[in-house]
Amino acid sequence: MNILTGKSITKKFGNNEKNSVYALKSIDVTFEKGSFTAIMGTSGSGKSTLLNMISGLDTPTKGSLFFKDINLKELDDDELTSLRNKYYGFVFQFFHLIPVMNVMDNITLPNYFTQEKRNEHSLKKRARSILNDLGIEQLATSFPSELSGGQQQRVAIARALINQPEILLADEPTGSLDSNTSILVMEQLQRLNSEHKQTIITVTHDAKVAAYADRVLMMHDGYIVEEQTLSKLDHYENKVMYLSQLLNSIGRKNK
Numbered sequence: 001m002n003i004l005t006g007k008s009i010t011k012k013f014g015n016n017e018k019n020s021v022y023a024l025k026s027i028d029v030t031f032e033k034g035s036f037t038a039i040m041g042t043s044g045s046g047k048s049t050l051l052n053m054i055s056g057l058d059t060p061t062k063g064s065l066f067f068k069d070i071n072l073k074e075l076d077d078d079e080l081t082s083l084r085n086k087y088y089g090f091v092f093q094f095f096h097l098i099p100v101m102n103v104m105d106n107i108t109l110p111n112y113f114t115q116e117k118r119n120e121h122s123l124k125k126r127a128r129s130i131l132n133d134l135g136i137e138q139l140a141t142s143f144p145s146e147l148s149g150g151q152q153q154r155v156a157i158a159r160a161l162i163n164q165p166e167i168l169l170a171d172e173p174t175g176s177l178d179s180n181t182s183i184l185v186m187e188q189l190q191r192l193n194s195e196h197k198q199t200i201i202t203v204t205h206d207a208k209v210a211a212y213a214d215r216v217l218m219m220h221d222g223y224i225v226e227e228q229t230l231s232k233l234d235h236y237e238n239k240v241m242y243l244s245q246l247l248n249s250i251g252r253k254n255k
């Protein structure tokens with residue numbers, strides 16, 4: 001079942017013909033429920049723009065996006081906000097935790113913005129269970145400044161999961177982490193996908209990160225130029241090598 005469908009999505013920035021940029025050029029794309037997709041590509045290829053369209057943070061100039069059978073174009077701003085709060089969880093490169101709140105309060109905060117609020121007891125129980133899943137249950141009363149980058153990102157993932165989102169969107173989730181910590185974070189995302197069937201879409205320029213996904217969309221100049229299923233390659237190292245070569249060849253071909 002497709003959880004997201006994009007039909008002929010075009011995004012043009014700028015109004016006059018001289019200065020306008022087509023960040024997305026009539027893209028057709030689908031995401032299946034329970035899938036783990038990485039969007040890769042050269043710099044400026046349209047990865048973040050595509051993510052913004054998917055999440056309804058920005059609207060396409062042409063084309064339509066469907067969350068299940070809901071056409072995002074038909075929603076007003078309030079309806080879009082409540083759809084995002086209910087069905088989407090977001091993880092960013094910089095964790096955006098609130099420094100004056102401890103981990104438990106950071107994680108439970110998004111619940112106060114949804115229509116389906118949990119009571120205090122059930123909310124904390126869910127938060128503890130997510131922290132446990134992510135291996136950071138001992139950090140519940142710590143403050144962000146007391147945590148390493150990898151721990152902060154795991155807290156940010158926990159926060160993104162508190163409302164049981166149907167889709168977890170991650171924009172360069174390991175962009176500010178060292179390579180060992182990146183691996184730890186990606187392993188957690190992979191586990192969420194395999195054990196909890198969490199649908200995940202991540203943007204990355206890093207083959208080592210994308211290799212954790214089971215499908216990769218390669219973008220260049222506003223197009224999806226390749227789509228690859230990775231599960232047929234068995235070893236992680238083979239996936240990394242394959243994706244690095246693919247990214248390089250796209251960069252070279254289009255110079």
Ligand SMILES: Nc1ncnc2c1ncn2[C@@H]1O[C@H](COP(=O)(O)OP(=O)(O)OP(=O)(O)O)[C@@H](O)[C@H]1O
Pocket residue numbers: 013014021022023041042043044045046047048049050205
């Ligand atoms: N708000 C904006 N106004 C004008 N142009 C924009 C805007 N946002 C993106 N662009 C342009 O659209 C194109 C795609 O940008 P986008 O940020 O989606 O690429 P990206 O693949 O995420 O790049 P990077 O990997 O460097 O973050 C680029 O040419 C960019 O300059």
